[in-house]
Amino acid sequence: MIQMILFFIFAFLAVAGGVMVVSHRNPVYSALFLILTFFSLAGIYVLLLAHFIAIVHIAVYAGAIMVLFLFVIMLLNLKSEAQAKGAFKYMIYVAVPMAIILCLELGFIGFHQYQQATSKPNDTGTVESIGTALFSTYLLPFEITSVLLIVAMAGALFLSKKKLLVSKE
DSSP: HHHHHHHHHHHHHHHHHHHHHHOOOOOHHHHHHHHHHHHHHHHHHTTTHHHHHHHHHHIIIIIIIIIHHHHHHOOOOOGGGGGOOOTTGGGHHHHHOOOOOOHHHHHHHHHHHHHHHHOOOOOSSSHHHHHHIIIIIIIHHHHHHHHHHHHHHHHHHHHHHHHHHHHOO
């Protein structure tokens, strides 16, 4: 019973944090709400007995990726850009029903998956099962992802150097 209560608390925090990420006007606060969402998801991973995935999730996403997001937000200085007022007023009539439908679907699927996961113990989140899957079944996608990340970092460095050279001239 306590696991179900904790699941609903973490699920509520994750959904509320996700809504605040997309609805908040200040990008720094949005990034902080994204960290709340990441920690809530890590709590759900712990409830599913996937402790390694929870720790990696916090270390990688809440640690490294969010520092990168905050750095980019500070670098872009988004307050200097003018915002279009009322450009998408009609979208609220489509967005609210779609958000309600999405929340209901996610709640149903999440609750169903949680019941299946707690009914039978498995080794889904263990270090051994992740390592075996990562370096056997998913080796090619893992390597392609690493190459794409290196190319993206090189492209970002190239674009930032080009912008610095243009501004100095």
